[in-house]
Amino acid sequence: MNLQEKIIAQIQEAFLQLFGHQTAAGEIDLQPTRKEFEGTFTFVVFPFLKITKLNPEASANKIGEFLQSHCPEVKGFNVVKGFLNISVNEQSWLGIFSNLYQNQAVGQLPANGQKVMVEYSSPNTNKPLHLGHLRNNFLGYAVAEILKANGYEVIKANLVNDRGIHICKSMVAYKHLANGETPESSGLKGDHLAGKYYVLFDKEYKKQIGELMDQGQSEEEAKKNAPWMLEAQEMLRLWEAGDADVVGLWKTMNTWVYAGFDATYKKMGVDFDKFYYESDTYLLGKNIVDEGLTKGVFFKKPNGSVWVDLSAEGLDEKLVLRADGTSVYITQDMGTCDLKYHDFNIDKSVYVVGNEQDYHFDVLFKIMRKLGRPYGNGLYHLSYGMVDLPTGKMKSREGTVVDADDLMEEMIQTAESHTKELGKIEGFSPEQARELYQILGMGALKYFLLKVDPKKRMLFNPQESIEFQGNTGPFIQYSHARIASILRKADQIGVDYSLSGFAGLEQLEPNERDLIVVLSDFEKKLVQAGEEYSPSVLAQYLFELAKEYNRFYAELPIFNESNPKIQSLRIALSAMTAKTIRKGMQLLGIKVPDRM
RNA sequence: GGUCCUGUAGCUCAACUGGAUAGAGCAACUGCCUUCUAAGCAGUAGGUUUCAGGUUCGAGUCCUGACAGGAUCACCA
Numbered sequence: 189m190n191l192q193e194k195i196i197a198q199i200q201e202a203f204l205q206l207f208g209h210q211t212a213a214g215e216i217d218l219q220p221t222r223k224e225f226e227g228t229f230t231f232v233v234f235p236f237l238k239i240t241k242l243n244p245e246a247s248a249n250k251i252g253e254f255l256q257s258h259c260p261e262v263k264g265f266n267v268v269k270g271f272l273n274i275s276v277n278e279q280s281w282l283g284i285f286s287n288l289y290q291n292q293a294v295g296q297l298p299a300n301g302q303k304v305m306v307e308y309s310s311p312n313t314n315k316p317l318h319l320g321h322l323r324n325n326f327l328g329y330a331v332a333e334i335l336k337a338n339g340y341e342v343i344k345a346n347l348v349n350d351r352g353i354h355i356c357k358s359m360v361a362y363k364h365l366a367n368g369e370t371p372e373s374s375g376l377k378g379d380h381l382a383g384k385y386y387v388l389f390d391k392e393y394k395k396q397i398g399e400l401m402d403q404g405q406s407e408e409e410a411k412k413n414a415p416w417m418l419e420a421q422e423m424l425r426l427w428e429a430g431d432a433d434v435v436g437l438w439k440t441m442n443t444w445v446y447a448g449f450d451a452t453y454k455k456m457g458v459d460f461d462k463f464y465y466e467s468d469t470y471l472l473g474k475n476i477v478d479e480g481l482t483k484g485v486f487f488k489k490p491n492g493s494v495w496v497d498l499s500a501e502g503l504d505e506k507l508v509l510r511a512d513g514t515s516v517y518i519t520q521d522m523g524t525c526d527l528k529y530h531d532f533n534i535d536k537s538v539y540v541v542g543n544e545q546d547y548h549f550d551v552l553f554k555i556m557r558k559l560g561r562p563y564g565n566g567l568y569h570l571s572y573g574m575v576d577l578p579t580g581k582m583k584s585r586e587g588t589v590v591d592a593d594d595l596m597e598e599m600i601q602t603a604e605s606h607t608k609e610l611g612k613i614e615g616f617s618p619e620q621a622r623e624l625y626q627i628l629g630m631g632a633l634k635y636f637l638l639k640v641d642p643k644k645r646m647l648f649n650p651q652e653s654i655e656f657q658g659n660t661g662p663f664i665q666y667s668h669a670r671i672a673s674i675l676r677k678a679d680q681i682g683v684d685y686s687l688s689g690f691a692g693l694e695q696l697e698p699n700e701r702d703l704i705v706v707l708s709d710f711e712k713k714l715v716q717a718g719e720e721y722s723p724s725v726l727a728q729y730l731f732e733l734a735k736e737y738n739r740f741y742a743e744l745p746i747f748n749e750s751n752p753k754i755q756s757l758r759i760a761l762s763a764m765t766a767k768t769i770r771k772g773m774q775l776l777g778i779k780v781p782d783r784m
Numbered sequence: 785g786g787u788c789c790u791g792u793a794g795c796u797c798a799a800c801u802g803g804a805u806a807g808a809g810c811a812a813c814u815g816c817c818u819u820c821u822a823a824g825c826a827g828u829a830g831g832u833u834u835c836a837g838g839u840u841c842g843a844g845u846c847c848u849g850a851c852a853g854g855a856u857c858a859c860c861a
């Protein structure tokens with residue numbers, strides 16, 4: 189039972205003894221006391237006035253007095269209107285810190301026996317990754333790590349969209365224009381090479397449409413009849429028929445693209461346990477259509493198409509199989525949904541996909557639940573908002589996309605010039621310096637994209653968005669580097685900052701206490717981040733922690749402190765802060781340096 | 785047009801799920817490096833939480849209705 193739970197139990201006891209009223213467990217809630225008042229926890233008495241039959245002040249005072257005399261951890265209290273502010277004594281804080289400090293498994297909750305799959309990234313193989321993918325990948329990776337820390341067994345999955353008309357477009361343009369270009373021959377990364385031909389296709393396609401319209405065709409006709417479009421459609425048909433030449437080119441180009449993606453993923457610092465390919469899964473789901481018909485969940489229209497009626501759930505009728513018996517998007521998604529379950533026997537399945545597909549996943553999940561899938565209630569769409577540029581939405585065809593590789597490289601360069609400006613690279617070997625720039629640049633970028641509530645759309649300004657001061661990754665990294673420096677010195681001069689080094693202390697400075705309060709909040713935030721699938725909860729927390737530490741650092745001396753117990757405590761507090769920052773940042777996929 | 789999401793300081797974001805005088809960071813201004821890393825700390829200024837009603841002890845948060853931005857509503861993926 190932690191401190192908060194103890195106090196809550198005592199408040200329940202107070203209601204019982206003072207007012208003869210039994211309160212339920214979840215009924216009593218403590219909140220952190222606002223900075224401007226004395227105290228740590230605040231109990232709001234307004235909702236309980238019917239029970240106490242007293243005015244707010246009197247009610248709060250009675251409960252406060254009860255706590256003070258029955259709860260040894262409670263040092264005192266004050267009452268402002270209906271708010272009972274409870275102060276905890278210093279020995280309790282030291283006790284809490286000691287427990288935290290000797291807990292080896294900080295940031296790792298015990299296994300809960302549940303298995304969850306987090307699907308993220310899910311790129312198209314016809315173009316390189318861009319800024320939007322960065323948000324997706326960082327989110328997916330962080331959520332997966334956070335769930336692991338919450339005790340889940342996690343499978344990170346990537347469903348690669350490697351087939352379809354858009355892939356054929358790149359292939360058509362490549363066939364006509366490439367003269368056998370390869371990544372090796374041109375020095376172009378494989379995914380960028382495929383993307384180049386996708387853009388070239390579009391250019392030529394537009395030209396062809398224009399020509400046909402000049403010849404008197406309507407725009408609609410021209411779009412259908414443009415030679416390259418016909419060719420792409422024919423190529424898709426041949427691909428599905430297993431034509432050796434087409435499949436050969438497809439495989440070759442995909443190999444290049446995957447090599448490119450691998451490099452990008454490596455730089456991003458993300459990884460996957462399982463890859464699914466749509467070329468393997470696009471035919472799945474038809475058996476589920478049959479099943480749904482048998483169960484009466486789906487129905488057939490006269491032309492043979494199959495539908496599901498979700499109007500009772502507030503949605504619409506939705507097609508699940510075309511009249512000609514071919515699949516639509518949702519058909520294969522139903523199949524993949526089952527496939528994931530059968531592959532890993534998962535309890536939950538998280539899809540990290542942009543919010544433009546909210547409706548799609550709403551439909552998919554409702555269908556799977558209607559079909560009575562055991563994992564139905566574990567399906568979750570982690571929907572995130574688009575990343576906008578100052579110029580508006582990114583459009584790949586208009587060339588306004590921010591390329592992921594370019595952006596990461598820019599970030600690292602910015603980190604380099606910034607670090608050099610500050611003159612902070614003395615004593616670094618060239619390799620160490622390069623590693624530092626990488627850590628800082630990527631930390632800045634990841635933190636920037638993760639600190640915002642996922643569901644909100646966000647603005648990214650390449651010139652201005654990435655800062656190194658204030659609420660940023662580097663600020664937190666800097667706090668860690670400062671502590672690492674202190675710990676080096678402490679080890680060098682042989683200070684004992686183990687538990688026994690500060691045992692028996694009875695006094696605490698306000699800054700020390702405030703730091704312990706924040707440190708002891710880590711687990712709560714970790715749980716919240718997991719429940720809400722929201723790395724931003726953790727990011728905000730780490731910023732709070734770093735800020736609190738820097739206050740402590742500025743206010744209190746460490747190596748100039750003459751009392752060895754106090755010195756030991758301050759170093760221990762520093763070490764605990766560093767450990768928490770390192771663990772928390774690791775869950776966000778962000779590394780922290782020991783020097784910067 | 786139907787449905788869903790969003791709207792908070794000049795800008796980018798918080799607000800513990802209904803609690804106190806709505807908080808941080810940038811940007812602006814003022815202090816603090818002879819002391820453990822100034823990528824830091826302390827402070828000043830900045831608000832009718834888009835608007836109008838409602839619910840109650842109490843609303844940025846809940847309900848209704850406007851307004852603004854976005855997404856989606858294909859026998860596309």
